[in-house]
């Protein structure tokens with residue numbers, strides 16, 4: 113067992129943990145980052161699959177994500193725009209595909225009016241909510257006991273309008289059915305991206321990608337940490353309080369490393385925190401709260417073709433169908449690549465159905481769904497890949513965690529509270545940038561700032577400071 117002494121031990125080398133460690137080192141504190149996997153990045157993972165570079169996890173950057181944009185600049189990373197020339201496609205409940213331009217789906221006029229009304233209502237509500245503390249909304253408790261589905265039903269009898277509006281937050285963001293989370297949680301999701309209209313506008317929310325992949329952020333941060341990141345080190349226990357050596361706040365143990373440190377940052381999604389044995393146990397409030405936060409479920413599907421054939425038909429690749437297996441799909445062709453890549457998403461209960469099928473049948477049905485948007489050619493990709501984060505031991509779902517009904521107003525105010533020397537940081541706890549890489553970076557920085565403030569009067573440990 114390697115034994116280390118540091119100012120801060122960080123558990124988890126995702127965007128949150130690495131940005132915290134980077135800020136701490138820049139401030140002159142010593143760190144050790146313990147990561148369970150054999151790679152850094154957590155839910156950011158850019159890999160080569162059968163000769164195609166694919167973004168298995170997070171990839172898009174939107175203009176409101178200024179902390180992420182600042183980090184890309186600092187790390188010398190460049191972005192490019194998602195391909196969006198030409199018509200989009202909408203497939204309705206009867207399976208009929210219609211081309212359209214702009215944001216408005218080609219719906220019957222009455223359905224369009226109902227959809228406008230619902231978008232307006234959700235947009236107004238999200239303006240009233242501060243994403244950092246939605247529980248302070250004067251009607252927080254009331255809004256937290258109504259599901260998004262129930263709230264939409266109370267406002268409109270038009271099912272297609274409701275299903276489309278729900279899709280932008282349920283299938284496309286929280287990746288849970290619209291009856292499984294509250295309208296307060298939905299409003300926070302929208303407010304965290306600036307407004308609900310931003311979520312409806314694919315050109316905004318799915319604006320840019322990073323050349324070479326978004327995992328470059330954690331990879332470059334890790335390189336700047338100069339040997340302080342320890343891979344293959346799932347943390348098993350965290351001791352704090354009287355049993356730790358004098359002058360220390362915690363002793364954190366993984367399979368091969370034991371770190372004594374003044375502070376710990378737990379930079380993991382909340383559903384995994386209980387896998388660490390805490391001595392003494394975390395307070396009951398945290399133990400309860402973490403059980404009310406769960407990850408959604410989505411299959412991110414990549415299909416790579418010899419060329420972006422849909423562009424020849426004047427299609428942008430952007431496609432929506434609330435009743436389709438793949439509810440949304442986009443041109444995901446890599447920068448400078450001659451081949452064409454489509455990315456599609458299969459969410460929540462539809463993903464359950466797909467995972468019940470044998471792999472070959474699942475692939476066939478998912479490709480059939482892409483063919484409903486782009487025609488028969490979509491059935492024959494050169495490379496096909498399904499990201500399956502729910503099967504990953506160190507994540508267990510996608511994209512991120514949200515509260516069940518009533519959880520946000522009940523526990524939200526304690527979401528980011530530290531417990532003695534133990535701090536918490538992950539995208540799932542963010543206000544602005546909630547569930548996104550931007551939020552992960554914000555949470556990492558916030559935890560680092562809090563620790564640096566406490567440390568300003570205290571002596572440093574060995575190995576402090578950033579190397580570049």
Ligand code: FDA
Nearest residue numbers: 124126127128148154155170171172347538539547548549
């Ligand atoms: P993250 O989960 O990344 O990191 C936690 C780390 O802790 C992991 O590395 C894990 O292995 C480690 N860990 C867990 N338990 C441990 C233990 N006991 N000991 C040690 N280590 C432990 N966002 C966005 O901005 N744009 C996008 O386009 C997308 N799209 C997207 C698609 C898909 C498929 C996914 C899964 C996610 C996205 N996201 C996204 C979300 C985004 O990727 C996510 O919010 C952040 O990467 C989360 O970063 P964190 O550091 O908070 O957690």
